[in-house]
Amino acid sequence: MKVHELLSTGNILTNFKSVHKDDVINELIDLLNADSRVTDLEEIRKCVFEREEKMSTGVGKGFAIPHGKTNSVTDIIAAFGKSETPIEYDSLDGEPVHLIFLLIGKETLLAKHIKLLSRISRLMNNEEFRKKLIDADSPESILKIFHDEEQSYSDV
Template identity: 50%
Template sequence: MNLFSLLDQTTVLPSFAVGSKKELINALVDALEEKVESKEQLEEIRQAVFEREKIMSTGVGKGLAIPHAKTSSVDDNLAAFALLEEPLDFDSIDDEPVRLVFLLVGPESNNSQHIKLLSRISRLMNSGSFRETILNCSSTDEILNAFQGEEEKYFVS
């Protein structure tokens, strides 16, 4: 499974403006609405992501946050991505604000797949040139094309 296949026009938020970490996470979860069957399922995802965030911030440094959770309310991995218009405080481990935010939600029953996807996000976003490419994107299509191109360079699905 590749990251690109988890993203589409409804789950990528380019030039996104928010005022708080909570507002950002809520917007990313809301972007998954078309991927789930009910409002209840969406709320279970939201609760799981916020519960995980309480344990420790998912601001991993270098301007990136990867809010994530596992929940029994989904059978497949779901993702959303936001490129923030302005840097946002995310309680990151390096105390730097974030502009790149990748939400990942997976089923509780498939821990190894969830860890592999988190690792793939980290490796992909660890590339300074890729982060710069994403930061220079101004549309959903540009972001999707950037992810697809970068994954094709480094990963075989």
């Protein structure tokens, strides 16, 4: 599995409606409502915010990876969003974020969840990749950017 395989044009936002951390996380979670692999959207919301309370998932360099593990999904799912307006996120480097990748893992798929988190982090640490995402103007172009960037990567 590759990161781009978790995404579709239906779970990518090109500009958040809000500029507040909790609200943008909720916008991404709401995108998952139409996914047939979701059995309890509110449980997903709960696990993501419980994880966020432990430590901010704003990892620095303008991106965040909110995530959680729950049995309220039948497989690993994801959503991605970006914002032209900086979002105050309590990031580790103190800087606002523009790019947010939400990852929800099934509790029984812990190893794959951790590998995907690592891959997302590795991708997002690439400054050129982040710039391409920020400049993208459609879900289709964002999906293509993820796809193209992962061509040299093996499956996780």
